[in-house]
Amino acid sequence: MSTLDHNFDELSSILSGFSKNKTGWIARCPAHKDTEPSLSIGRGSEGRILFNCHAGCTAEDILAAIG
Numbered sequence: 550m551s552t553l554d555h556n557f558d559e560l561s562s563i564l565s566g567f568s569k570n571k572t573g574w575i576a577r578c579p580a581h582k583d584t585e586p587s588l589s590i591g592r593g594s595e596g597r598i599l600f601n602c603h604a605g606c607t608a609e610d611i612l613a614a615i616g
Contacts, residue, residue, distance in 0.1 A: 556598055560590065563615055573599075579614035580606035 557574070561567040564576035566586040573591035577583040581604055588611065591599040600611050 557590075560598070560615075564588070578602045578604060578606055578611060580610035 560574075560576070564579060566575070566577040566583075568575060568586070573589060575586040576588045576590060577586050578588040580602065583604070587603040588606075589599075589601040589603065591601075593599045600608050602611060
């Protein structure tokens, strides 16, 4: 298992509502009270994990909430 795959396995156990969609994954954003998944998660170049909260949370807010 690659490091990136391991990171996605870890994310799936940390984030609620984590599921695969057409372009990557979605989950409930841990940085705000999210009742419907608004966090898009994707794979970037060089093994980066990309976050985009459609409610406007920053990547720093998301990472801080994850720990």
